Amino acid sequence: MEGPIISMIERRPRVGVSSTVIQNGKVLLGKRLGSHGEKMWATPGGHLEYGESAQGCAKRELYEETGLLASSMQIGPYTNDLIEPEGKHYITLFIFITDFEGILSCREPQKCEGWEWFDWDNLPSPLFTPVSSLISIYTIENLKKLSITQNC
Secondary structure (H helix, E strand, O other), X not given: OHHHHHHHHHOOOEEEEEEEEEEOOEEEXXXXXXXXXXXOEEOOEEEOOOOOOHHHHHHXXXXXXXXXXXXXXXXXXXXXXXXXXXXXXXXEEEEEEEEEEOOOOOOOOOOXXXXXEEEOOOOOOOEOHHHHHHHHHHOHHHHHHHHHHHOO
8 A cells, every 4th residue: 555655645746936037028048957857948946845935936946046136026827737758747836037136147057057048939949848838828929028018
């Protein structure tokens, strides 16, 4: 009986938080290394810790990964993804960050090749599953409006 219980616990969905940084109509993406979604382009982000708010997680992960300090955040949609071939299930909460301070740097080179700004109409490929799902749910046109609205 222990075997099935352990495997069910291991297969529970995890909660990820995306620090979706938008500036001048562009989004910040990095190529993932050493984890699920390796070699895919993703926003900064990570796992929600026990007792942590989504906004707190987004702020923490953004700083840990990029050195940027979020000063303006907006709660966005969430995605519900099965990430193959790893067989992982993630609920990803998107937090849009449109104002920040600091100098962009790659602070975790073992997890990310580096950070780049991309126009919504010219995104790299392949995109990490939650980012692709965000685009499917929210649409590029709505993401562009968010970029314009939040940067005025």
